[in-house]
Every structure is written in structure tokens, then in C-alpha cells.
Amino acid sequence: MDREVEDLLRELAPQVLGTLVRRYGVFDACEDAVQEALLAAALQWPAEGLPDNPRGWLVTVASRKLVDQVRSEQARRRREDRIALATPQAALLSHAADVEPGTDRDDSLALLFLCCHPALSEPSRIALTLRAVGGLTTAQIAAAFLVPEATMAQRISRAKQAVKASGAPLRMPEAADHAKRLGAVLHVLYLIFNEGYTTTDGADLTAPTLSGEAIRLTRLLHRLLPDDGEVAGLLALMLLTDARRPARTGDEGSLVPLAEQDRGRWERRLIIEGIDLISRTLPRGEVGPYQLQAAIAAIHDEAEHVDATDWPQILALYELLELLAPNPMVTLNRAVAVAMVHGPAAGLDLVSTLESDRRMARHHRLLATRAHLLEMLGELDAAADAYREAARRTASAPERRHLTSRGARLASRRN
Structure with missing residues (x-):
């Protein structure tokens, strides 16, 4: 076409x-x-x-x-x-x-709210949003999420039936329910973008169709709600993050971590747009989690090289983010910032507090972060073991290869 x-x-x-x-x-x-x-x-x-x-x-x-x-x-x-x-x-x-x-x-905005109706499960909201609002075919959505087309067709069908059963009309929520429903819409768009930027499983690191569609839909939402700070914050976050995509993969699709990326390959157009957007949004009113995450992304993108990163400012923003939206993944990211400001031992102390969290204790990202901080501390044997364990726990082939390679490299250094 x-x-x-x-x-x-x-x-x-x-x-x-x-x-x-x-x-x-x-x-x-x-x-x-x-x-x-x-x-x-x-x-x-x-x-x-x-x-x-x-x-x-x-x-x-x-x-x-x-x-x-x-x-x-x-x-x-x-x-x-x-x-x-x-x-x-x-x-x-x-x-x-x-x-x-x-x-x-x-009626695009009302349609977005309808596709994110509380009666729907999160996977159903995502699928229905991509189909009804995004205009993607069932085959495209299934391919992006690495499931059979028949499986995705059933999910979309169930979602449509749930909307019908709810009896919900196509209209904006009442004022009292608006903020909650908008939060659900933003969360769905955020999840779609994240799945596209770093797929949870499969052979490829990214699914550009999903992240590109999330950006397009968030642009639409921002056009319809230009004065909402969190909508603008989410769009800025997506732009500033997606700008790094060209440098995220190396030969044969291998993962390149942020600290090792060639920043000359980042898309300056997206960075400029994202920084301008969040710079205009932050002073306007109440600051929310998406705006804070966008501000953190802007600091990373503004640094000409990794050593120029303003880690104290990033740490301060993560501390504020953790107050506004407590989440173990936010704490894990804060641990990295703590390590960069106060040393890897301090970062490891914070990581250890997450080991009792059932959502994170065996998550590959926690293990990978621990491995990285142990490597910074010079404990190469423990770091190699943590990298290998993290590799065993991820379903993403590029992440698995990257973590396995890091562990093997450290093992060779100690021999």
C-alpha cells in the first residue's frame, strides 16, 4: 500500500x-x-x-x-x-x-476512553486500542506481540464483546471519573511504547511498529488535550527515549547499553522536540510521574557523552518520582543513580531492599542491575554469576545474549 x-x-x-x-x-x-x-x-x-x-x-x-x-x-x-x-x-x-x-x-478521544474501559483487562485494552484507534490489523498486532493471529483475534473479539456487555456509550467520562480514565489511557499507551522499545520476548530487541504507533496515538491525544501536563509529559518521554533507538543495537541486532551507545546516532530532531515539550510543560502546573520521567530522559539526552551526565539531578528526580509513584522498578532505577552519585556499595544496599519484593526478587532486571553494580565494585566473580542468572531469566533473546556475553567477559578476566 x-x-x-x-x-x-x-x-x-x-x-x-x-x-x-x-x-x-x-x-x-x-x-x-x-x-x-x-x-x-x-x-x-x-x-x-x-x-x-x-x-x-x-x-x-x-x-x-x-x-x-x-x-x-x-x-x-x-x-x-x-x-x-x-x-x-x-x-x-x-x-x-x-x-x-x-x-x-x-470522536477519537472518546473512542480512546471507550477502548480503555475499566471492564477490560489490560491486554484487552492494548489490543483493542491498537485495532480500533490505531487502525492496525489483527495480523499486525499479533506479529508485534509474537502470538498467533487466531489468538489475537480471540482477544480482540472478547474485548469488543466486553465493551458491548458493559453498555458503555461513546462519550467522555463524567468529570469525577475523567482523571482516572485518562490515567488508564496513558498507561495503555505507555505499555504499548515500552513493548515496542524493548520487547519482552522474541528474537528482536525492538518492535518499531508498536512504539511508533504509541507515539502517533499520544500525539493525537496531546492534540486533543493540549493543556494536560501528563499527556505532554508522556509524549516527551516517548520522543526522548525513542531518539536513542538507532544506537541501541549493534551488529546482528545485539543490545548496546545506554552508557556505550554512539550518541552521534541519536535522532536530534526527536531530542529537540522532546526537550522543548517538557521544558514548556514542567513550569505550567502540577508535576506528574510522566513529566518526571521525561525530565530524566532529557538529562540523559542532553549529555554529550556518558561522563557528562548530571547524575545528582537524575537522583533528585528519581527521589521525587518515588514519592509520587512508588514502584519497585523506580526504586531499581534510583539504585543506579545512587551508585553513580554515592558509589556502587550504596546502590547495592538499595537493590538489596527489593529482594523481599515478590514482584522483583527474581526479575532479570534486578539481577542485571546487581551484576552491573558488583562489576563497578570490582567483585567480578559475583558479578559474572549475577549476569548469567539474569540471562537465564529473560525471555528476550537480545538481552539474553548481552547478559551472557557480559558474564563470559568477566569470567575470562578472572582466569
Whole structure:
């Protein structure tokens, strides 16, 4: 598919779906109809050229696809009653015949909130967001998460059924529930980005489709909520982190840690945009966890070389982050900053406090951090053992190779 057409379809997908769901309800049937319309556009537009009103074209075609579903004998038993509850069938048919989508509002934000409904599990929220708002196909989502397409199709189907069962309309949450629901949306986008930046398992270190989609959706959210500090903070964090992607892998996809990366390969355009965004956001009002993480990322990205990193400032930000959003992974990151400011022994003392945390005690990142600090301390035997144990516990092949290599290198030094 032509790249321009692909980008346009992904931009329009949530707008078209939002229009249909607002008009007709029945999220699952509308989503199926929109996917068919997107497929039709992907086949026709590159050959015939873009229509004068691409969004209107998609709304019209999707509405007609929905009508076809209602008219079909098989679909009538599953969908006709549900659609009738949302709008009389006659009105549905007349809408499909004469659609004026140019006057419709953009329901993308409400659609994001609907896909992150509390009735859904976290994996379901992620899958449904990527499908309904991101415009990714089931096959693309399945490939990104390294699961069979049939498995992902079932997950998406269950998510759509859960939305239907909840009876939730397509509208923004009430004011009292807005902050909580927005937090869920941000968390889903954060998880999508993290999975794309460092995959949890598989042969590749990154899944650019996921991290790129997370950035695109967060840009959309920032456009819709330009005054929300945490939305801006999350976008800045993604930009500043993704800027390092070109330097994160070496030959044959090997992992290159931050301290060893060629900073000349970092994407300066993303760094400049991210720093500008977080610099404008921080002074505006209440500071949240995503803004603090973005500020930490900005300090790393501003350092011309690893020795120029302002570790005392990073440590201060991690201490504040731990107060605002206590989390064992934040504590683990703070331990590294403590080690850089006060020495590796102090960092190891903090790491040891996490050993009683059931979420972290056997996590490969805790073991890898302990190994790194032991190496800094000169305890090479213990560091080599910790690297090897960390390698055994990660499901990511690039991380496993990197940790195994570090352990082997230390073992060779002591012989």
C-alpha cells in the first residue's frame, strides 16, 4: 500500500469508527464495518486516487457495510436487534445513503476512553486500542506481540464483546471519573511504547511498529488535550527515549547499553522536540510521574557523552518520582543513580531492599542491575554469576545474549 494512503487511513480510522459508534452504537458491528471500509480504501485509493473527502468516503462505505450486515440473513440474528436499539433501521439505511461526515465532530478521544474501559483487562485494552484507534490489523498486532493471529483475534473479539456487555456509550467520562480514565489511557499507551522499545520476548530487541504507533496515538491525544501536563509529559518521554533507538543495537541486532551507545546516532530532531515539550510543560502546573520521567530522559539526552551526565539531578528526580509513584522498578532505577552519585556499595544496599519484593526478587532486571553494580565494585566473580542468572531469566533473546556475553567477559578476566 502507498505510504501516504496508509498514514491517512490510520489517521482517519478512529474518526470514522467514532462517527459510526456515536450514530449507531453496537461497537463490535461498527468496528467490523470500518475495517471493511479501510480495506476497500487500501485497494482502491492507490489505483484510483484519493477521493475529494476521504473521511466522508470511509464513513459512507462503512455505513453501507453496516447496512449489508443488517440485511444479511446470518447477521440479522446477531445484530439487527442491537442496532435497532441504537437507532431505527430506517434511519440507519437513510444515513448510509446520504452521509455528510464533514460536519461530524472528531470522536477519537472518546473512542480512546471507550477502548480503555475499566471492564477490560489490560491486554484487552492494548489490543483493542491498537485495532480500533490505531487502525492496525489483527495480523499486525499479533506479529508485534509474537502470538498467533487466531489468538489475537480471540482477544480482540472478547474485548469488543466486553465493551458491548458493559453498555458503555461513546462519550467522555463524567468529570469525577475523567482523571482516572485518562490515567488508564496513558498507561495503555505507555505499555504499548515500552513493548515496542524493548520487547519482552522474541528474537528482536525492538518492535518499531508498536512504539511508533504509541507515539502517533499520544500525539493525537496531546492534540486533543493540549493543556494536560501528563499527556505532554508522556509524549516527551516517548520522543526522548525513542531518539536513542538507532544506537541501541549493534551488529546482528545485539543490545548496546545506554552508557556505550554512539550518541552521534541519536535522532536530534526527536531530542529537540522532546526537550522543548517538557521544558514548556514542567513550569505550567502540577508535576506528574510522566513529566518526571521525561525530565530524566532529557538529562540523559542532553549529555554529550556518558561522563557528562548530571547524575545528582537524575537522583533528585528519581527521589521525587518515588514519592509520587512508588514502584519497585523506580526504586531499581534510583539504585543506579545512587551508585553513580554515592558509589556502587550504596546502590547495592538499595537493590538489596527489593529482594523481599515478590514482584522483583527474581526479575532479570534486578539481577542485571546487581551484576552491573558488583562489576563497578570490582567483585567480578559475583558479578559474572549475577549476569548469567539474569540471562537465564529473560525471555528476550537480545538481552539474553548481552547478559551472557557480559558474564563470559568477566569470567575470562578472572582466569
